[in-house]
Amino acid sequence: MENKRGIPIPTIKRFPSYLRLLKVFKEEGREMVSATMLAEELGLKPIQVRKDISFTGLEGKPRVGFEVEKLIDAIISVLGWDNVTDAIIIGAGHLGSALARYEGFGCYGLKIVAAFDTAEEKWGTGIGEVPIYPFDHLRQYIAENHVNIAVLAVPADEAQAVADRLVALGIMAIWNFAPKDIKVPSRVVLQRTDLATSFAVLSARVKRVMESREFSEEDDSW
Amino acid sequence: MENKRGIPIPTIKRFPSYLRLLKVFKEEGREMVSATMLAEELGLKPIQVRKDISFTGLEGKPRVGFEVEKLIDAIISVLGWDNVTDAIIIGAGHLGSALARYEGFGCYGLKIVAAFDTAEEKWGTGIGEVPIYPFDHLRQYIAENHVNIAVLAVPADEAQAVADRLVALGIMAIWNFAPKDIKVPSRVVLQRTDLATSFAVLSARVKRVMESREFSEEDDSW
DNA sequence: TAGATTGTTAATCGATTAACAATC
DNA sequence: TAGATTGTTAATCGATTAACAATC
Numbered sequence: 001m002e003n004k005r006g007i008p009i010p011t012i013k014r015f016p017s018y019l020r021l022l023k024v025f026k027e028e029g030r031e032m033v034s035a036t037m038l039a040e041e042l043g044l045k046p047i048q049v050r051k052d053i054s055f056t057g058l059e060g061k062p063r064v065g066f067e068v069e070k071l072i073d074a075i076i077s078v079l080g081w082d083n084v085t086d087a088i089i090i091g092a093g094h095l096g097s098a099l100a101r102y103e104g105f106g107c108y109g110l111k112i113v114a115a116f117d118t119a120e121e122k123w124g125t126g127i128g129e130v131p132i133y134p135f136d137h138l139r140q141y142i143a144e145n146h147v148n149i150a151v152l153a154v155p156a157d158e159a160q161a162v163a164d165r166l167v168a169l170g171i172m173a174i175w176n177f178a179p180k181d182i183k184v185p186s187r188v189v190l191q192r193t194d195l196a197t198s199f200a201v202l203s204a205r206v207k208r209v210m211e212s213r214e215f216s217e218e219d220d221s222w
Numbered sequence: 223m224e225n226k227r228g229i230p231i232p233t234i235k236r237f238p239s240y241l242r243l244l245k246v247f248k249e250e251g252r253e254m255v256s257a258t259m260l261a262e263e264l265g266l267k268p269i270q271v272r273k274d275i276s277f278t279g280l281e282g283k284p285r286v287g288f289e290v291e292k293l294i295d296a297i298i299s300v301l302g303w304d305n306v307t308d309a310i311i312i313g314a315g316h317l318g319s320a321l322a323r324y325e326g327f328g329c330y331g332l333k334i335v336a337a338f339d340t341a342e343e344k345w346g347t348g349i350g351e352v353p354i355y356p357f358d359h360l361r362q363y364i365a366e367n368h369v370n371i372a373v374l375a376v377p378a379d380e381a382q383a384v385a386d387r388l389v390a391l392g393i394m395a396i397w398n399f400a401p402k403d404i405k406v407p408s409r410v411v412l413q414r415t416d417l418a419t420s421f422a423v424l425s426a427r428v429k430r431v432m433e434s435r436e437f438s439e440e441d442d443s444w
Numbered sequence: 445t446a447g448a449t450t451g452t453t454a455a456t457c458g459a460t461t462a463a464c465a466a467t468c
Numbered sequence: 469t470a471g472a473t474t475g476t477t478a479a480t481c482g483a484t485t486a487a488c489a490a491t492c
Contacts, residue, residue, distance in 0.1 A: 008459065012426045016418035017403050034473065042403055047461060050474070062467040062474045079422050080429035098320040104401050108421050149428070156242075156326075173428050175421070179326050181239050181264055189431060191424035195415065196238035199330050199397070200301050202413035204234045206371070206395050207302035209411060230483065256449065269485060272450070284450045284491040 007055045007078060014052055015075050016108075017042055022072045034065030081109040087149035087175075088141070090162055092117040092132050095177055096153035100127040112151070114141060139169055148172040156180040229277045229300060236274055237297050238330075239264055244294045256287030303331035309371035309397075310363070312384055314339040314354050317399055318375035322349040334373070336363060361391055370394040378402040 021041055025033055035049040042049075053066065056074035060066040076082050089096050092115045100112050115132045117123075122132045133141060141147070150171045154162050159178035166174060173189035176182060184190050243263055247255055257271040264271075275288065278296035282288040298304050311318050314337045322334050337354045339345070344354045355363060363369070372393045376384050381400035388396060395411035398404060406412045 006430055007426065009423060009426075010459065012422050013419045016416065016422045020401065020403065020418075036473070043405065045461075046473085048459095051460080054475070060474055063472050064468080065473070078426070078429075080425045080432075085428075094320040094323050098316040101316050102417070104417065105421075108418060108425070110421065149424075172431070173424055175424055179242065181242065183265065187431075189424060189427045191420060191427070193415070193417065193420040194238065195324070195326065196242075196330060197235045198413060198415040199327075199332060200234050200238050201231060202371075202395055202397055202411060203302045203330070204229065204231075204300070205411045205413070206307075208228055209394070209409075210302075232483065258449070267485075268449085270483095273484080276451070282450055285448050286492080287449070 011052045011055055012079070014042075014044070014048075015079055018049070018052070019072065019075050019079075019107075022068055022075070025068050026072060030068055032061075032064045032066065033068050033071070035060070037065070076109075079108075081107075084109050084111050085149055086111050086113045086145060086147050087151055088113060088147050089115040089130070089151045089153055090117075090138075090166070091115075091152065091154035091158075091178075092119070092122055092127060093153065093155075096151075097127045099151060099153060099177070100130045110149070113145065113147065116141075138165070142169050142171065150174050152176045152178055152182075154178055233274045233277055234301070236264075236266070236270075237301055240271070240274070241294065241297050241329075244290055244297070247290050248294065252290055254283075254286045254288065255290050255293070257282070259287070298331075301330075303329075306331050306333050307371055308333050308335045308367060308369050309373055310335060310369050311337040311352070311373045311375055312339075312360075312388070313337075313374065313376035313380075313400075314341070314344055314349060315375065315377075318373075319349045321373060321375060321399070322352045332371070335367065335369065338363075360387070364391050364393065372396050374398045374400055374404075376400055 018038060021038060022033065035053060036046045038044070039046040039049045053060070053071065056071070056078050058066060058071055058074040087110055089100050089112055092100070096115060096117075100115050105112060112130050115127060115130050116135050116138055117132055118135050120134070123134050125132055148171065150166045150173070152159060152162060152166075152174055156179050159176065159180040160182045163174055163176070163182045163184055167184055167188055171188065173191070174184060175191050175193065177193050179194060179196055181192075182190070240260060243260060244255065257275060258268045260266070261268040261271045275282070275293065278293070278300050280288060280293055280296040309332055311322050311334055314322070318337060318339075322337050327334060334352050337349055337352050338357050338360055339354055340357050342356070345356050347354055370393065372388045372395070374381060374384060374388075374396055378401050381398065381402040382404045385396055385398070385404045385406055389406055389410055393410065395413070396406060397413050397415065399415050401416060401418055403414075404412070
């Protein structure tokens, strides 16, 4: 049974890694897999993997583990990746285009159906299979195609204004790639993928390693 | 004073948001800012902002807050963004190219100095200012230019092999954008930016909202 | 001065990890 | 059977939050 708060975010974040690995195992014809083995491959602790899996509700067999296929289905199900969801990309610049072409989204049940941009010369063209429309078509497109998710890939200084507009048009979730913290009403799901955040963690860890190396060198002189 | 483990990762992750906002304030000519105000703007709690700032070692003034400029410097310093670090991009596909062109890296003290790709037709060309070299030049380039950080933007099935090679060539940190969990020795800093992880959180939250809406509808019938 | 804000210490909360009985 | 693995319950750990004295 799920707890009131639902599955913990850290667990959710580990699910895609499990899923990728499980798909490899399935390809290899493996039918059962133990938490121990998954943990080994992903550099996690077995108990953590077991705990994570328990949130899917799937039960394993002592001594053998879990059915690969059922585990895949269970994870896909809790993530809500079993139904394809349409999404639009706002901003067809370098990043927006790269995202529009990204094939991995298919695995997540995400389908990019259109891109929108202010640049007139892009209208009517496309990024791979994804057509590019003018900004002004947003309202009509969202209404006609029942799009719930928008991927925001516009410059930082336009992000808030565009988000406001998306919210006004009834968008339910915004995946924000702009390097800007935007505000949306609480009913709208806002997810950030911020390069700065990710790089900050890397920087801090690199800095720590450098400093510990300096210390070791100093220690040598003793 | 820093604790033994260093600054908590959640705090590190919030620093870039503070930094962006502080720069806006600086632009506007504001000299002092309170934790209360930063919290308000970013949707955080004042106490959390104060706690985070305390890790920089900067002291504020009761009633007024912190000096904007000093706070900016303090955050840049703890993140290690005060010195420019050279980095190379491995893989000049759509994502690699978008990353190579990304201007925001400058603010983080990150400079992309070269890209490497296996595709012969790309050699000698460039992405914006960034030259593209063949894979075989990696060893020489890293040795001659003392590059410590590599941005990995290759297909998932090549990621591990390329990472192994980078590690062998003495790379200190790998920023992995490939949708694959790779293994590196513990001395190498590995940072993932995984679209699947980010989207998983979004999906789970969207799913939760949808389910709660279903419940509300059911509730209506009572 | 009065009151907003800081910084510290303690309480709370949530996730991870440990311990261990149940199971095949 | 013996032993590896599961699932649960309790302990630990770390981050967030609350409470409050200190300060300008």
